[in-house]
Amino acid sequence: MDITLIPLTDIDPEALPRDRQTMAEEALDILLQSILQDGLRQPIEVWPIEGSRPWALISGARRYRCFIRLAALNPDRWSQIPCLIRQPAEISGALALMVSENEIRTQITPWEKGALLGEVVEQGYFPSLEAASEALYPTLPRRERSRLRGYALVVEALDGFLTEPRSLSVARMDRLAVALRAGLADLMRASLAPLSGAAPARQWAALQPAITEAILEPDGPAPSVPTPGRPRRVLRLNSGITLRREWTPSGWNIRIDARHAAHPGIVDDILEYVERWFQKEG
Structure with a gap:
């Protein structure tokens, strides 16, 4: 495995959409101290791109962040970082590598997974959520990939309405996805609109009626001719x-x-x- 020293300024950490949206400061501090004491035990992964920064970060965002902090203190020692150069056939391969490492190394929240799926589709890397979930999570069973697509629907519908969306558990994201697939997006947004910046517990309580409707509403006879705009919620x-x-x-x-x-x-x-x-x- 050939390792190449690359200047930090030549690496674009935002060239690819990333699933990790936040980094715990305590964990970064621990990693930084480990690098100071023992050096970098594993290189980051990059791949060549066009532009002013010729390398795109694939995996190792936390390691890269630590080197940036160290370089600010001692640029002579920390201005370059050991890199493993990858040559994915397509950008989808680079994204899959990033997701694979993060799945192993740190817990990515359901919201972050949904946000990544939505972003890579919006940016045109994949034609659909289904294609994105299959490429980025190839080892997951079909049912689990369907859950991830549900998380993407939650992010698309409720981004900007929730105070701390990354704190939502898997169970709560699943319930929100059920409600959205039942066509309750407008009702959910209307419930949250007056509660901008409110505590997460209060916002969740406001969403309960929509979730209850999606789960408990009895199935009625389907109309022979659907009425546009019905049911009105x-x-x-x-x-x-x-x-x-x-x-x-x-x-x-x-x-x-x-x-x-x-x-x-x-x-x-x-x-x-x-x-x-x-x-x-x-």
Whole structure:
């Protein structure tokens, strides 16, 4: 295995989409001290690209980050890093190498896995989520790759709405994916919209009705001719009023958000209309 010393400034750490979005400072400090004491035990992996930085980082993001910090203190010693040069036939091979190493070395959160799948498809590296999951996670069973595609749907639908999305467990990401596949994206976003920056526990509680609906709503007879826009789960009025339906084990609720409405009697009006429509005169 030939190792090449490459200047840090010649390596682009962001040339490829990465599944690890955050790095624990404590873990970086431990790795940095280990490098100071014993040197770099394993080189990073790069592959040649065109541009001002001729090398793209494949694996070893934490090692690269530590060398950057060390070079800031002692550039004469740490300005170059040992590299193993790879020659993937396609960029998909480089991405697969990166994912493979991170799966072994550190825990990547379900949110980060979903974000990576969505990003590589959006950037055109793969034609679909299915193709991306098969290429990046070839050893996983089909069912597990389907779960990862569900995580990508969660990221696409709820990115920017959740305070700490990377803290979501596998079980919670699975439940969110079920709700999204049931067509409840608008309802979920409407539930989270008033809670920007709120605590994760409060946001999760707001999502529970949509998750409950996806899991518990009984199957009704399918209409012979589907009606566009049905079922209606969220209704937004120009007056600022938002109504959304929620399924609970005991039946349907209609939640009314009229905090910004200029019509304070909305609840009384709705009850009056319902009475007119459904109350038979005796």
